[in-house]
Amino acid sequence: METERREQKKRLMFTSGEDFYFFTYTAFVLLDSLGCRNGIFLRDHRKIAYLIPFVSDKVLIGIIDRAKRQPIKNAVDREYLFSAFSSGPMHELELGKLMITLGKRGYVETRPGKSGEMDVTLIKENLPADFLKRSNFSKEYENTKRLKELVPRINILTKEKLMRRLYDDHGVTRWSL
Numbered sequence: 001m002e003t004e005r006r007e008q009k010k011r012l013m014f015t016s017g018e019d020f021y022f023f024t025y026t027a028f029v030l031l032d033s034l035g036c037r038n039g040i041f042l043r044d045h046r047k048i049a050y051l052i053p054f055v056s057d058k059v060l061i062g063i064i065d066r067a068k069r070q071p072i073k074n075a076v077d078r079e080y081l082f083s084a085f086s087s088g089p090m091h092e093l094e095l096g097k098l099m100i101t102l103g104k105r106g107y108v109e110t111r112p113g114k115s116g117e118m119d120v121t122l123i124k125e126n127l128p129a130d131f132l133k134r135s136n137f138s139k140e141y142e143n144t145k146r147l148k149e150l151v152p153r154i155n156i157l158t159k160e161k162l163m164r165r166l167y168d169d170h171g172v173t174r175w176s177l
Helices: 001-015 020-033 047-057 060-065 075-104 138-150 158-168
Strands: 106-113 118-122
Touching: 001 075, 020 047, 020 075, 020 118, 020 138, 047 060, 047 075, 047 106, 047 138, 047 158, 060 075, 060 138, 106 158
Parallel strands: none
Antiparallel strands: 106 118
């Protein structure tokens, strides 16, 4: 009885957007898909906080794809995209701490970036051999592939340029942080 109650409580407390396991595997898939591994760096780790929703949600990819860098007329789509944006600032600090921890464990390498933030690369050979099997994360790899087509050069874009391409170009009003 007590074990069952604990399991129910765990399920209630789980929120994928705030789960460090979710952040970790999604960041690994993102870095791998973008080719940011073994010395090729993603510029500014903070971008990961804004890219994770796209990697994990095909609906967001569809919204960006349909809009073709035009403001979104559909209020529901615009609100959905704004919701994805609004989770980013809350997770930037958490992802920074996570990248430092993963760096200490040898899964990523970080270096100071041009903007004072961290650039990050995946050290794929330090992951378990079949951890990033495409069959395990096929949805995430497919979403990242499509995102790369819609927003070229994600690796080297500044955070501000990425924000413009994902949000401003589509009519999402964001606040400056």
